[in-house]
Amino acid sequence: MPRINPRAAAVKAVSKAASEISQSTPTPSTPISTMINQRSIPAEATEELAAFRSKAPKPKPEPTPPRQRPSPPWSPQAREKKSPPPQSTPIDFSNFLPRSHFEISTSLPRSYFLGHHNAALTRMRQALSNVGLILEVRDFRVPISSWNPLLEQSLSSTSAGVPRARIIVYTKRDLAPPQRRPLPGSQAPGDVIRTLKSFHRPSKVDNVKDMIFLGMGAHSASLQGLLKAIKEVAREMDSLTGLRVMVVGMPNAGKSTLLNRLRSHSLKLGKAAKTGAQPGVTRKLGTPVRILPGEDSNDPDSEGLGEGVFIVDTPGVFVPYVSEPEAMLKLALVGCVKDGIISSVTVADYLLYRLNLTRSGVYVERFGMPGPTNDVHQFLRAAARRTGKLKRGGDESLEHAADWVIQEWRRGNLGRLLLDEVTPTRLEEALQLAREPSLSMNQARKREKLARKERNEAKRAGVAGESA
DSSP states (O other): OOOOOHHHHHHHHHHHHHHHHHHSOOOTTSOHHHHHHHSOOOHHHHHHHHHHHHHSOOOOOOOOOOOOOOOOTTSHHHHHHOOOOOOOOOOOOTTOOOOSSOOOOTTSOOOOOOHHHHHHHHHHHHTGGGOOEEEEEEETTSTTTTOOHHHHHHHSBOTTSOBOEEEEEEEOGGGSOOSSSOOTTSOOHHHHHHHHHHHTSTTTSTTEEEEEEOOSSOOHHHHHHHHHHHHHHHHHHOOTTOEEEEEEESTTSSHHHHHHHHHHHHHOOOOOSOOOSSTTSOOSOOOOEEEEOOOBTTBGGGTTOTTOEEEEEOOOOOOSOOSOHHHHHHHHHHTSSOTTSSOHHHHHHHHHHHHHHTTOOHHHHHTTOSSOOSOHHHHHHHHHHHHTOBOTTSOBOHHHHHHHHHHHHHTTSSOOOOOSOOOHHHHHHHHHHHHSOOOOHHHHHHHHHHHHHHHHHHHHHHHHHHHO
C-alpha cells in the first residue's frame, strides 16, 4: 500500500473544498471560514489539516527598537540630567554628652585561644626549617590589639638564633576613617601610618624588612610594593629551591585573602585558599602555593628567585590571655573573635560608645532617630524597626539588630573608626609586653588574684593607719 504524505493530503483537501465553494453562490454575509466548515471534509483530511496548521510557521513579531545606552557620567547630557545630591542635615551634638568611659563586666571572656590554635602553632614550629620569610598580618583598625606576641616569640628566629626576615602587613586600611577628614577626637590615618613606620625601623624591631598597608579592594600599587619586598628577600637568600613564605596572624585578620590576592595579581590565577567572614575557616596548614614564578632567562626581573616563591597559609592564632578587657572588645568588634563568644548587645554597645566619642551621627540619620543617645537599647530598637528585625507580635529583636549593626560596621557602612590609640608610648609598652613570656589563662588569673590581694591588703593597711 503506498504511503500517504500527510502534508500533501491536507493541501489536496483544502484545494477541493475551496473549488466547491467557488462554484456555489455564497451570500455576502456568510464568511469563507463558515462555508469551509459547512462543507463535508473527510475526517482524515481534517486531522491532517489540523496537523498542518500546527506546523505552519508563525508570523514573526515586530522587532523592538534597540535600547539606547545611557550617557557616560562625564558627558554633557549626563551633567544636564544629573540633579544635585540631597543635603544631609548635620547632627547637633551641642547638647549631648557622650560617656567618658565604658563599663566592662568582670565576667567578660578574656581569651579565644582554642585547641586548634595551639595545635597550629606547634605545626608552624615544625615547618619553620623550610621557611625563609614570615608575613605577619595585622588589622589596621587595631594595629596594637591585633599584635600577637606569641607568634613573634615562636617564629621570629631560626634554630641557630638568627632573626628570621619579617614583613608586617596591615590589612583593611580602607575601613579606617578617610585620610582627608579625620573624625573629631580620633587620630588621622596618616599620623598612625607615620608613627608605625617610625616604630618599625630596623633599630627598633628585629629584622622587619618592610611594612605594607593594604585595603580590602584591588590596590595594585600596594600589592606591587609587597611583591617587590618579597623579591628582595628571595634575592638575599639566593636559594636554588626558591623562597618559602609563611603568612601568620590573628584569626580573621585577612591571611587567606592576602594569599589569594597575591596569587591573582602575580600569576592571574584563581583562589587557592578558602575565606569567610568568621574566624576559624582555616583549620590547618595549607600546602605551599606559588605566588611568583621561577627564574626565566627572558625575564631579568626574575633573577635570583630560584624555583619561585611559595606561600603557606596558616590558621589564625589568638593570644592565650588578653590583659586589657577593652582590647578584647575591640577584637570582638573587628571580627577576630567568633561572634557569640561575647554578647552581641555588649559589642554593639561598645560600638555606640566609640561612635559617640568621635561625634559620628551616621546612625542617627540612618535609623531615623531624633538625636544621639547613650542607651544601647534605644539604639538597637531604632535599628530593629528600620531594618525589620522584629519578633512575632511586632517586638524588636535586640540580638538580631545587634548582629546586623556589627556586620554593617565591619563593612564600613556605619562609620569608620580607628579603635587603638597609636602613639610611641603605647607601641613601646606593646613591645615590652611582646618580649615577656606569654602567660596561660590560669597563670594570668593567678597573677591577677595576687595583685588584687595585694591591693586589698594595702587598702586595709591605709585605713588602719588613718584610724590609729
